[in-house]
Amino acid sequence: MPRFATRFAPSPTGRLHKGHAFSALTAWSAAQAQGGRFVLRIEDIDPTRCRPEFDAGILEDLAWLGLDWETPVRRQSEHLADYAAAVAALDAGGLLYRCFRTRKEILDSIGDAPHGAAEAVRPGPHPSDEEARLLAEGRPFAWRLSLDRAREALGDATWRDLAFREEGEGPGGEHSLIRARPETAGDVVVARKDAGTAYHVAVTHDDRLQGISHVIRGQDLFEATHIQVLIQALMSWETPTYRHHALLAGPDGRRFAKRDQSVTLKELREGGLTAAALRAELGF
Template identity: 45%
Template sequence: MTTSERQKPVFRFAPSPNGELHLGHALSALLNHDMAEAEHGRLLLRIEDIDQTRCTPEFEAGILRELDWLGVGWESPVRRQSEHFPEYRAALHALIERGLVYPAFLTRGEVKTRVTAYEAAGKSWPRDPDGTPLYPATDRERPEDERQEMLTSGKKHTWRLDMRKALDLIGELLFWTETGDGRSGEIAAEPEVWGDVILSRSDAPSSYHLSVVVDDALQGVTHVVRGLDLFPATSVHRLLQVLLGLPQPVYHHHRLILDDAGRKLSKSQGDSGIGELRASGMSGADIRRLVGL
């Protein structure tokens, strides 16, 4: 990479190949493309394919095809997360060495049972911004000898961030710079509302939170442009950036494309893909107008 390339703003579009691109993805891709051009910057493409059970080469090929049809260009090579597991393991190991993460052994079913019983008594279990119950303190407070015994036995586990310990360690308020469609300016991060987030699963070397901050740093990303649904998660990302000594990008969280019922578009709900719209006779310019660009 030349000195002039390092000095340019760097944007990235980072889809997961677990379904077809829909209009919400088109808005994000086109915004990244347009903002990179306006800033005389670079646009990178990252394929977030950590979930090897749902991500397929066929969906990836479709993503590349539809982006090309939309007129979105990107630099080569494409970064695929599945080719960079060692980097995520190294970041996780650094946090383990500092005692900032712990092995969590409770299954989803066990957590659900506890939450259900607790709320059946008329009490409210705390939940994260996505509405998921926060993880119980059981494994965080588990005695070290018992924890080591369970690890030695090979019991399946995830690795979770000890949120209280992490916040105590940095001992400062966190902020990020926001230029998006919601609030803008210096935004106070609130990672504590997420509780002890997962950083690595038993079936994957990294979670979204960990891999995205590692990738953005390694790729030199200076501007993160993504949907408003990820606005709350930025609090966790800022915390991880500080803990791992990673640079801080500027964030731009854009409006979401909603359906007639006011629900954001989703692959899992079978919302119309870009390929289907293209096959119906629409042009790239038509898609731009549909997403309000």
Template identity: 50%
Template structure:
């Protein structure tokens, strides 16, 4: 039987303008898809309804076209599929693998500050968020249901201990693919390093982790090529895939584009946008030359 056609995706969030780091990831995905005779998808990851803007999405499409990239149509917009994510979240909840978290950021910060006052450091997840500080896992079912009926805002956390038990004893991990050799190595997953991670936000029934694993499976993505800053998230993603019976793609976490201070490029620190480089007269060819080995 013939091997399935490889499927790649580039999945930006429309909460700012694309920069060189995004260009590197998009161009690398396009190059690898072409090399393997695969498809290339565009996904707009706009579940952050407070920061996503139509003008940013329009700029994404314009910048990618300027770079000479073409994607299979239509693009998937996560904001149009909230019901799917809600159903996935509810299914995990019915299995006792989640619980509602009513804590505010301020409450969590105050608890951590109090615990660290004597000079101790509080354990944190790979993103730097404090772990094990939420007391909501200990609430009774009646308390949870009552607070939800009262309309109290809440996020949804994955009950990590229960999730790991439900995942079973089979080895959990992924193949870290090396495009240069077309080989790979097995990486053992350790989701516990994330603690009871949030998989449903207070404002939408999903988090990045839940939405991206759902979409990758639904869209038949076989190769996830993304920045090294997302490698740690893969520990959560393979767990969610196991829990939901979803396939695990192969992963390649490429190097990052850094600024003059050695920081990764980011919208939050206002890294130079592609549209600004375009306005200065920089050409797509010059962008490719600047990125060099990162997109080879």
């Protein structure tokens, strides 16, 4: 049986807040309890939002909390060739198609799709003559994973058997062995126009590479598990055990989030809060 290993994998798009602290402590404490490994991974493939000062801030905040982790820290921006190779393998299997549509065009198409949003996230390949013209014009494109081709490649029996073990709880109370439903995600982007890869490929690649046995993360990422299980099956990568936890909320009942400008750990620290006090508040 592989050694217990889990990870905390933030994106350096802002300073950490209490919700991040709760998630990091949950994963770190699980590794401590199992005598296992705790990995810190910096998921910085978005060149437009990730900044070096936030990367440094993550390390500062986690060290203040009293966490330790394996070194060196893997920064995804330094390993884009690894993800490009995974995308190339999916493409070689005939599983991808080029999508030249902008995000606005995809959103605008929702109202025109006969079955609503579910159709809009499965736009399908462009006609061959249109694709050739767009390529000749040098138009940027993203690679999308075709669910139809993926199902054909795996076969109906394997598709029906796609599943993952949930040791925590999904937002709807999902627990134990859960059948994966990748169709709920649509034809996801596996390589963005600006980065050469996208979240689902990078995260599944690194979980395998780093020997992650247990993915411990917030319930906001529960739905992402369905498409990640599909990618793992297509790449013949082992599916780890998942343990999703409830999201930490503030006194107003709203969950902590960077986009809502939640109070950061840095601000709490500068206001006199000690790490011990915060850990006790969060139940650790």
